[in-house]
Amino acid sequence: MSAASVVPGADGVIPPPRPPVPSDGGDPPTANVDDVRWPSGVPVAEPASPVIADVEPGRVRWDPAERRARASQSFWTAVVGVPAIFSVLRLGVEAGGELQTTLLLVANVGPVNLLAGFLTTAARLLSTGLVAVFALGAVLAVSADRLPPGARRRPLFARWADITPAWVVLASFLLALITWPLLYLPLLLPAFVAAFQLRPARLHERVLPRLLIILALLAGYGWLMLPTLREAVQQGGEGLVLALIVVPPLLALFIAGPLPGVVIRPLASATEVAVLATLVWAAVPVISTPVLPLTVTTVGEENGPTEDVRGHVVTTDDVNMVILQEQGGVRYVPVDLVRAQVLCPSEEELPRHQLRIHDFHVEDSLLEGMGRRVRPVHRIDATCRTPG
Numbered sequence: 001m002s003a004a005s006v007v008p009g010a011d012g013v014i015p016p017p018r019p020p021v022p023s024d025g026g027d028p029p030t031a032n033v034d035d036v037r038w039p040s041g042v043p044v045a046e047p048a049s050p051v052i053a054d055v056e057p058g059r060v061r062w063d064p065a066e067r068r069a070r071a072s073q074s075f076w077t078a079v080v081g082v083p084a085i086f087s088v089l090r091l092g093v094e095a096g097g098e099l100q101t102t103l104l105l106v107a108n109v110g111p112v113n114l115l116a117g118f119l120t121t122a123a124r125l126l127s128t129g130l131v132a133v134f135a136l137g138a139v140l141a142v143s144a145d146r147l148p149p150g151a152r153r154r155p156l157f158a159r160w161a162d163i164t165p166a167w168v169v170l171a172s173f174l175l176a177l178i179t180w181p182l183l184y185l186p187l188l189l190p191a192f193v194a195a196f197q198l199r200p201a202r203l204h205e206r207v208l209p210r211l212l213i214i215l216a217l218l219a220g221y222g223w224l225m226l227p228t229l230r231e232a233v234q235q236g237g238e239g240l241v242l243a244l245i246v247v248p249p250l251l252a253l254f255i256a257g258p259l260p261g262v263v264i265r266p267l268a269s270a271t272e273v274a275v276l277a278t279l280v281w282a283a284v285p286v287i288s289t290p291v292l293p294l295t296v297t298t299v300g301e302e303n304g305p306t307e308d309v310r311g312h313v314v315t316t317d318d319v320n321m322v323i324l325q326e327q328g329g330v331r332y333v334p335v336d337l338v339r340a341q342v343l344c345p346s347e348e349e350l351p352r353h354q355l356r357i358h359d360f361h362v363e364d365s366l367l368e369g370m371g372r373r374v375r376p377v378h379r380i381d382a383t384c385r386t387p388g
Helices: 064-094 099-108 111-146 156-163 166-179 182-196 207-235 239-251 261-288 366-374
Strands: 007-009 012-014 294-300 306-316 320-325 330-334 338-343
Touching: 064 099, 064 111, 064 261, 099 306, 099 320, 111 156, 111 166, 111 182, 111 261, 156 261, 166 182, 166 366, 182 239, 207 239, 294 320, 306 330
Parallel strands: none
Antiparallel strands: 007 012, 294 306, 294 338, 306 320, 320 330
16 A cells, blocks of 8 residues: 555544655755645644733733632631631630640531631621721722822722622621611611712602602611610710710712812822721730630538639530639539539620610620510529629
């Protein structure tokens, strides 16, 4: 069979081998595709055109799929790592910085307790950070067009607000609505107006209907807050409460809209530092909040003198009850000497204001207020009032 013959195959015909091209001894041998006899009916692959991308010198261009994969890895690392770090820090702080006590807590406090404690305390901190970032970012985003030509890139919060979907912003406000104390909920009004840029002009195109809508909204807010406002005035010394009730709805009327170009860059830098400092300051209670419930355990011989041990029960077995005392140190109490035990609130849970908003205490969140309606707070035992 000659070299030019065609061999039938399973999928049709198989092209013959290309003849070698003699070399003249200079350049390496090359083959001219046009000189090769190719059988009819066999498709010829088109030469691939080179892909040319404009890349700045010295800069690596990442593939979008690889960038998304890296972002996903970073996200899940933060989701798993941040709660774990906070939980270990909480156990270390609760142990008073003692290594052996920390190891005792690590061995007996389950991950469910740590996760539940982290979520109940960190949800408020997380929602506060998100609301602040989205509100400030939206204001800076609409104001970035007023930056002078040739200025640096847009502020960080503005870029975050641009890439965040609207449902994420709305979800952060809903999380704040159910976790913030009622006393601070009026602050969500200007924050919501700023985040979604709800200017008064968007309510109605005509001035008179627009004013009527604003007056109706203020009247509804007044009906909700007027009894609390009256009680705050009668009690006296509630300047913070009065400011938190009166100022936010008035601020919501003017907070939307672009800012002057001169103040955008200084305001962006100042707000970024302020938000970071506020989150660090607010993270202190998250780390210092106890993981274990606070109890007062009555210890003593039968028909003899008793002692109240105030602290957190770490574990209980057939021999001893291990109590992390509130004043520090671990105490092993024989279970035969335990006479009574009472669950007590911590000092942070005790109310500081005697004000209510339609049967809801101002220091409770909506979630806590609904829980108290289902199961009202029991009377605090006398042993809880006297520190051990």
